[in-house]
Amino acid sequence: MEQLKDLGQIYSHAAEKFNQYDGKDFILPSEFKERVKEINTNTITYNDFSAVIQTKGSQRGALNIFLPNQWFYIASYFTDYYKELVRYRSLSLQVASKERLKALGNGTLTEQEKDALNSLDLNEESKSFLEKFITDYSWWHGAKTIDRGDFYVSPILTCAGLVNASQSFVADLCAFLADKQDLATAVVKGAEADSSEGQLRLCKEFKKTPLQQIFYGAPGTGKSYEINEITKTYPVIRTTFHPDSDYSTFVGAYKPVMTQVNLRDVSGHIVMENGKCVKEERITYKYVKQAFLKAYLASWKKYADGGETLNPQFLIIEEINRGNCAQIFGDLFQLLDRADNGFSTYPIEADTDLQTEISKAFSEGGEFSLGEEFNIEGVVSGYSGITEAVKEGRVLLLPNNLYIWATMNTSDQSLFPIDSAFKRRWDWKYVKITDAKKEWKIKCGSEECDWWTFVTEINKKIAKETSSDDKKLGYFFCKPDKNGNTISEDKFVGKVLFYLWNDVFKDSDTSLFKVGEYTEEATFEAFYNDDNTVNIEAIRKYLVAVVGDNNIKSGNEEGPSPDGNPSNGIDYTKYSFNGETRLSKKDLGYKIVMKYINEHSDKTFEELQKDLAFDERVDNKYRYKGVLAKVEDINGSYQDCFGDEQTSSDSVNYKVLTWWNKYNIDFIINFAKKQGWSVEKETE
Known part of the structure; x- marks a missing residue:
């Protein structure tokens, strides 16, 4: 058998x-x-x-x-x-x-x-x-x-x-x-x-680390973060490639600069005034070093100053495939072919301008002086006199402590294809999509969806649609606002849904984007209302289509308890107000207050605060700092209870309460009805 x-x-x-x-x-x-x-x-x-x-x-x-x-x-x-x-x-x-x-x-x-x-x-x-x-x-x-x-x-x-x-x-x-x-x-x-063969002096911590490697993967997988974690205690020079990058922006070139020079008359004599030379501003040309040359000079300096163990120099190239690598590297491409000892196998000749700049930098008293004892004879097989050739800048040779690492989004591979000869000179490190366990949430009105759950499910659909991992979302594709763990609706639509629509699904299966209220047509604009605010209901429809209704959870609407204990018995009643539906207590209270403020924009902060002051029917512990509070009066756990900063007609900076719950919501509903506004409870 x-x-x-x-x-x-x-x-x-x-x-x-x-x-x-x-x-x-x-x-x-x-x-x-x-x-x-x-x-x-x-x-x-x-x-x-x-x-x-x-x-x-x-x-x-x-x-x-x-x-x-x-x-x-x-x-x-x-x-x-x-x-x-x-x-x-x-x-x-x-x-x-x-x-x-x-x-x-x-x-x-x-x-x-x-x-x-x-x-x-x-x-x-x-x-x-x-x-x-x-x-x-x-x-x-x-x-x-x-x-x-x-x-x-x-x-x-x-x-x-x-x-x-x-x-x-x-x-x-x-x-x-x-x-x-x-x-x-x-x-x-x-x-x-x-x-197993021995090498010359190498950076101790990086003996088995590739000198040239490209970290590649889907957007948001943490490629730059991983590089930063490895290199954060070492000198790093960083650059980013883009479609306009070329050899001069990567290596260096002469550029015009303003310089003070002696003023001369028509005969060429220096003009004197009160016994001093008169100066004038004039455009002159100076060689300006760019990322590669800075890293090249610094790495040789570290090599010359090092003992038995070398210190590494990192050159980090972000988004390497967004630039034309053949155009940017030029003849430097030859240097990427490294021998077993880590040095370039085939040195190349430097052009006159580059030779002059390197020679000046390496010379005695130069910014990167190599010193009299500098000696690299034997590092290149069959090349006699390599020490002086490098020192004088006549040839370029990568030392074995210069690490050139890059990042590449696989979703951008078609921007500037990298040819196979260039690719083989690099090691390739795949950065997988994984759960970073940050517990981020996607906000959807009063509800929320776990970010990793969404990433997992949408990536399954992307894989089915494209038969590839290239277009998938990494965990860090979209991040919450600073110091928070919630991705706002605006950011989710503008960054995540726009990418999925424009780069993944637009020209194929668009069924996920059929979220409009009055049409079966799949459109991106359905995620926005006529006033250009995001359409919460459309976002919810999309999330349900991806993760299922059971993965859309109601957020904690009760707010922080004054004694620090979590609230229990949450009431998830939804309301309609001012043409909007499915509003939570948090959203309802905030919208009522903002409507009143906008309709009375001429009032001072003190007048607004008085109009909106809680009455005795609301327990003190659920009044927090009031419906309106000055920015400087909001501290500690109360910072989570208020929304964005506002400015009154008398220039007072304040914030509006957002933590409306079953203990204080009746107050603001009654306030709205006194203004003649309608607030209705919704039934499931």
Whole structure:
């Protein structure tokens, strides 16, 4: 009786092993090169740290695929997983046809298909695994339907945390090595032997940390935060790429500056007055260093001043794919190819302006003087005189304490595509969407929705719609206002819903956005009323469609108790007032007061406060600081009881009470009725 292995366990085991891989360059073993001359009928040639595969049969002629040696190593880790996936697929075709598997997706087996499954020579556990494989793609991290020949690509790349668009050939290598276990083992052993070789002086804390890596993932996953946590005790120079970034804004260039110079007459003589030279302001040109050059000079200075242990210098590039990397880096691209000792493998010549600036900075008395004992001979193989060449600025060479890290939102990949040659010079670190456990809430009138619940559910819908993780929301995509834990309705609509409408769903399934009261049309403007305030009811409809009505909770409307104990027996009665419905006590009380203030804007603060003063029917402990209170009188726990700051006609800054509850709401309702305004209780 045949037995299937648990794909979930194989996946976890492979991922755990792979996570120990440090991503260093290595040379493929001779045994591998001698035996592998072709891959899938395509010719392969080898360099020291890379390989080139020449494809056949393209309308454009032969095309080249450039592979770093790391891809062979990565592929060798997942051969067991690949082989088991293929076994599962083969058995699935005995349960249902290709056409049925394509249509089935994450569906349910028919009774006939279940009978076919049960007839297979498998134990009960294996049958359960196979049914799960066919009907639950999330179990084995599948994306493409299993009728396809390349169904295995997504789970392998997900396990390895690789960018799907550029590195899918890893999965093909995995398929190639699956029945050549001796070659896969040779690759692993060769890489591990190379990685054990010693290096020159390195930053002690970062010996196994990539010199160049890109933190990538969905927007709001905390990529910048993670980098900041790692580097916060070290010197950092930070820059952000954008569409107008270029070499001069990244490295440096001459720029006009105002400078005081001696005034000269028409004959060129200095003008004197009272025995002193007369000065004038004149535009001159000065070389202005930008982020790369600042980090380059600082890192060499730290290298020269360091002892046995170096201090790192970080250059952080935010949003690296929002700029044209080829244009921005120019010939600096060559420097990103680092040798095992951490220095650039191939130094490049500096242009005259850059050479002058570097030479001045490194010279005796310069801002980044390297000193007489500076010596780096031998760090670049076959390059004699490298010490003076770097010191004089004639060549550029990255030292092994310069760390260049970057962030990249996968949702922005189409802005400026990064070519494969540039990509292979970086390590890629995937930042997963996780619950940061901040307990943030989305405000929706008097109700609220847990932010992480919303993120989890909307991401399922995004994944279904786009078949990708790129457009998903990270936990930090939207943050509450300062010192709070609630995301306001305005911020939620303006930042979250606008992104989901404009960047994710607008051109596909817009059913979630059918929230208008009088139309079935899906529109974004339905989230706003005619006075441009947010439409609470529309937000609620959207939230219910995403998370379900049971995940929309009523907020605590009672306010803080004066004795610090939580209130009990909350009354969730809803009201209608001034054309608005489903108002909580908090919202109702606040809107009544604001309507009165707006209609009596000529009154002083003292007059308004007197008009709105609580009467004896309201217990003292539920009067808080009054309906209106001066800003300076609101302190401690009472700060949570009041809304935004207002200014009276006599320039007094004050705030309006928002903590209306069952103990004081009748007062303000009676006040409204005295003004001739209608307030009605709503029935469910």
